[in-house]
Amino acid sequence: MDLNSPEFYTIAFVVAMAIVALLMGHREKQPPSTHIIQLITTPEASTEQSECSESGSPQNIQNNQLLSESMLADDVLCMEPMEGGRIRLSRTGLTLGAEETINLVITIQEDHCTIIEKKGLKRRRAVGEPVTGEATLKCLRPGRKYRIRYESQITSAWASFTFDTTSPTPVTVPLKY
Numbered sequence: 001m002d003l004n005s006p007e008f009y010t011i012a013f014v015v016a017m018a019i020v021a022l023l024m025g026h027r028e029k030q031p032p033s034t035h036i037i038q039l040i041t042t043p044e045a046s047t048e049q050s051e052c053s054e055s056g057s058p059q060n061i062q063n064n065q066l067l068s069e070s071m072l073a074d075d076v077l078c079m080e081p082m083e084g085g086r087i088r089l090s091r092t093g094l095t096l097g098a099e100e101t102i103n104l105v106i107t108i109q110e111d112h113c114t115i116i117e118k119k120g121l122k123r124r125r126a127v128g129e130p131v132t133g134e135a136t137l138k139c140l141r142p143g144r145k146y147r148i149r150y151e152s153q154i155t156s157a158w159a160s161f162t163f164d165t166t167s168p169t170p171v172t173v174p175l176k177y
Contacts, residue, residue, distance in 0.1 A: 090134050108146075
């Protein structure tokens with residue numbers, strides 16, 4: 001075979017592209033994992049001040065969004081890294097009856113995380129009262145950035161944001177309607 005012929009260069013090009021395709025190969029996605037965690041609720045009047053509520057000032061809101069004081073008390077989500085790779089999730093702006101509960105359904109696939117807030121046990125004549133909720137997440141891997149989508153089926157509010165598990169500062173995000 002002649003090294004200067006077009007056939008040689010065509011075959012060499014095809015072989016080179018096959019090697020590149022093999023090296024860049026299709027990576028299979030990991031199957032999603034799903035976790036269900038109960039949100040521990042307490043009446044709004046008796047809640048303790050955590051770092052999240054202290055950092056809920058307009059200067060610490062992600063993406064430099066300014067919030068009024070009234071919005072800080074309504075529909076706000078805070079995610080705070082803790083030691084041991086755990087994450088504290090705090091939620092305000094909820095109204096529940098006496099025997100109602102809230103469950104968080106967390107679906108994780110690689111660096112995407114979807115958290116859906118669903119109402120648990122329901123009693124028909126329960127009178128709602130303002131509550132705050134808190135949960136400890138152990139399912140997010142330390143040292144990763146996650147794109148998080150938070151949806152509340154209770155209040156129809158949602159938020160999308162990026163959360164870095166290595167960051168020592170809490171992330172406070174207002175939920176949108």
